[in-house]
Amino acid sequence: MIHFKNIRFYYPKGKTILDDISLDFVPGNIYGVFGKNGEGKSTLMKIVAGLLFPKSGKYHVMGEAMSRNTVKYLQHMFIVPEDFELPGIKISSYEHINSPFYPEFSREQFYELLKEFKLSPDEKISTLSFGQKKKVLIAFGVATNTKLLLMDEPTNGLDIPSKSQFRKIMASVVDQGKCVVISTHQIRDLHSLINHIVILDQSKVAFDQPLSTISECLWFGKTRRDSNESIIYSEASFGGKTILSRQDKDETEVDLELLFNAVLNEPVRISNAIKNTHHDSAV
Numbered sequence: 001m002i003h004f005k006n007i008r009f010y011y012p013k014g015k016t017i018l019d020d021i022s023l024d025f026v027p028g029n030i031y032g033v034f035g036k037n038g039e040g041k042s043t044l045m046k047i048v049a050g051l052l053f054p055k056s057g058k059y060h061v062m063g064e065a066m067s068r069n070t071v072k073y074l075q076h077m078f079i080v081p082e083d084f085e086l087p088g089i090k091i092s093s094y095e096h097i098n099s100p101f102y103p104e105f106s107r108e109q110f111y112e113l114l115k116e117f118k119l120s121p122d123e124k125i126s127t128l129s130f131g132q133k134k135k136v137l138i139a140f141g142v143a144t145n146t147k148l149l150l151m152d153e154p155t156n157g158l159d160i161p162s163k164s165q166f167r168k169i170m171a172s173v174v175d176q177g178k179c180v181v182i183s184t185h186q187i188r189d190l191h192s193l194i195n196h197i198v199i200l201d202q203s204k205v206a207f208d209q210p211l212s213t214i215s216e217c218l219w220f221g222k223t224r225r226d227s228n229e230s231i232i233y234s235e236a237s238f239g240g241k242t243i244l245s246r247q248d249k250d251e252t253e254v255d256l257e258l259l260f261n262a263v264l265n266e267p268v269r270i271s272n273a274i275k276n277t278h279h280d281s282a283v
């Protein structure tokens with residue numbers, strides 16, 4: 001669906017933000033894009049959304065080479081940006097004005113999602129809190145039923161019950177034809193939702209793996225008595241150490257936060273552990 005090859009981007013007179021980025025976003029997946037502050041996650045999302053253009057490299061969206069004139073695919077994608085402004089009109093009017101642009105938009109689904117988020121279509125957007133406005137945008141984005149849904153920090157501003165509602169809603173909308181890309185720092189909010197992890201570091205793609213490969217190749221848990229040699233990365237935690245080691249037997253739940261820190265601190269060892277386990281299971 002999205003194919004990036006050797007993408008480079010910098011803002012005018014600025015340093016390179018994204019350097020030699022090659023990535024594929026494939027339908028049927030929910031991607032989590034992670035990185036420290038200022039690593040270029042929002043910039044990457046804006047490039048995918050056609051709001052910014054790479055300085056060099058190849059960029060294909062839905063089978064077409066992207067250019068400033070490629071507007072056709074815009075009705076097949078929706079972005080929930082990190083910061084946004086909505087007009088001070090009623091939610092129902094917002095829907096009425098914007099929905100005709102999206103051929104697969106479902107008003108019924110939009111109203112159902114508003115209900116789940118405890119919002120009424122008669123409410124004026126200007127009277128809503130930031131979190132409530134975000135829910136309007138998330139509900140609208142999901143109801144567009146676009147093939148590509150981009151979300152930048154979608155759970156920022158959502159209260160605790162809304163975060164789990166968000167996960168439930170997102171898990172129910174992804175099918176084989178749809179691709180969701182979520183950029184966030186709230187790793188725990190996305191737990192059990194995303195199935196592919198991308199980590200940006202120092203302007204590059206530091207990690208790009210499906211969750212299934214991560215579980216197959218890496219072990220997450222508390223300190224084990226057996227061989228310390230297999231430990232790749234560890235962190236002090238209550239009552240001992242949380243460790244990430246090379247997988248040798250049982251699959252464990254992926255600890256995204258530990259993985260993120262491990263990728264930033266031990267990129268070569270993580271990459272080797274994945275390569276070697278894959279190689280071992282292939283022979």
Ligand SMILES: Nc1ncnc2c1ncn2[C@@H]1O[C@H](COP(=O)(O)OP(=O)(O)OP(=O)(O)O)[C@@H](O)[C@H]1O
Nearest residue numbers: 011012014017035036037038039040041042043044
């Ligand atoms: N419009 C702009 N003009 C110039 N520089 C910009 C602009 N927008 C962002 N930047 C710079 O580009 C870099 C990447 O910003 P970006 O917002 O993509 O990072 P991010 O990973 O999303 O950060 P955060 O996690 O803090 O939201 C930062 O150094 C930022 O200062």
